[in-house]
Amino acid sequence: MSEQRVTIGEAARLTGVSAKMIRWYEETGLLAPAARLESGYRTYGEADIHTLRFVRRARDLGFSVEAIADLLALWRDRGRPSAGVKAIALEQIAVLRQRITELEGMARTLEHLAATCCGDARPDCPILDDLAADEPPPPPVPRRRRGLGRGVPRA
Amino acid sequence: MSEQRVTIGEAARLTGVSAKMIRWYEETGLLAPAARLESGYRTYGEADIHTLRFVRRARDLGFSVEAIADLLALWRDRGRPSAGVKAIALEQIAVLRQRITELEGMARTLEHLAATCCGDARPDCPILDDLAADEPPPPPVPRRRRGLGRGVPRA
DNA sequence: CCTTGACCTTCCCATCATGGGAAGGGCCAC
DNA sequence: GTGGCCCTTCCCATGATGGGAAGGTCAAGG
Known part of the structure; x- marks a missing residue:
């Protein structure tokens, strides 16, 4: 009853991590190099599947x-x-909350603007007026140093 | 009183859009090519500054x-x-709300896990236990097709 | 006149996690 | 043996941004 081993495509199906990503995780060192068949095909055992699921969940x-x-x-x-684990989790929560706060601010501003825009055939538009308001940059000093997922998903 | 024209660095200071980004916006066609001095330096007039502020605000x-x-x-x-403007704004609001919902879900899950993790010197940890729970992938079918800002800012 | 330093130019590379696709070979069932 | 998947590696693109090198400009001060 030697362990059942599967190919990378099967592992992808079993774990929800794409084959591309599995290779990339290996290449970048997140995962140890997979065992290979003589043909060069990667093979994955149960422990590997388990690890991949852990990665996907995270x-x-x-x-x-x-x-x-x-x-x-x-x-x-x-x-x-x-x-140690808890510290990592709390850090991640902080990142998520921070990001949520930023997005929430954007959404609220836009909702306010959209509410005051009639959105019909007439050309006057508070939204454009707001965007065009001639304000200088906010704090010219630090300007959101997020350096993280810095924008927002594209529209 | 010919229009006062400024260099790209000054335009960056006046608008909060970095010089790098101003060049990139020009290169990719968001902005029309800037006027140039004989030296090759880009120059920006008041209308350009106004446009750049519009872009930053957006x-x-x-x-x-x-x-x-x-x-x-x-x-x-x-x-x-x-x-048309309102439609774009509403679309953006939808994107933001969607993203917020996703992040909120992650944050709540993590907060729940962190709350049940004592976070002391003992090795048992509900957070890791959860990540390691041997669940198969959720819907193997569509798997979040956001294709947008696909992860979350890094921790 | 020449240097210095701040600024500009272009060009290339990195990020982060992901997918697309090409070119070539393996594997299995009919 | 052949067709149809699957695997391999390699390259490229994404989106918005920054870093940095190599070289030209410009203005001020010696």
Whole structure:
């Protein structure tokens, strides 16, 4: 009853991580190099599938690949203190909350503008008027140093 | 009293759009090519500054460059119906709300997990247990097809 | 007149996670 | 043996942004 091993496509189906991404995770060191058949095909066993599901789940929670690497290391380290894990999670929560606050501000501003725009055939439009308002840049000093997911998904 | 013209660096300071971005917007067609001095330096007049501020403001509201191009066109088209503008704004609001909902879901899940994790020196950790839970992929079918700002800002 | 320093030019590269697609080979069932 | 998937690697694109190199301009001060 040697372990059942599957190809990368099957592993992708079983875990929800695309084959492309599995290769990329391997290439960038998030995952150890997969075992290969003589043909060169990668093969994955149950432990690998388990790991891939862990990765997908973490991605679904918005963790960066870098953070996932940390989480994986902690996961494999039985006996680690849970404090480290919690710290990573709290950091991620902070990032998410921050981002939500930014987006919420944008949405509220736009909702306000849209509410005052009749949106008919007439040319006057408070939305454009607002965008065109001749204000100098806000704080010329730091200007959101988010350097993160810096915009917003495109419209 | 010929119009006062400024260099790209000064325009950047006046508008909050970096010189790099101003060049990039020109290169990609969002902005018309700037006038040049004999030296090859770009120069910007008041109308250009106004336009750049419009662009910055729209970026601050999360509009994609593509959407900004549409807004700019409408802005310059006196006599356009305001309906088009409103439609773009509503679309953007929908995108923002969608994104907020996604992030909110992630944040709530993580907050729940973090709340049940003692975060001390002991090794048992509900967060890792959850990530490691052996669930198959959610809907293998569509898997978030956002194709937009696809992850979340990195942790 | 010449240097210095601040500014400009273009060009290339990196980010982050992801997908698309080409070119070539493997594997299996008919 | 052949057709149809699957695998391999490699390159390119995305979106908006920054970093930095190599070289030209310009104005002020010696």
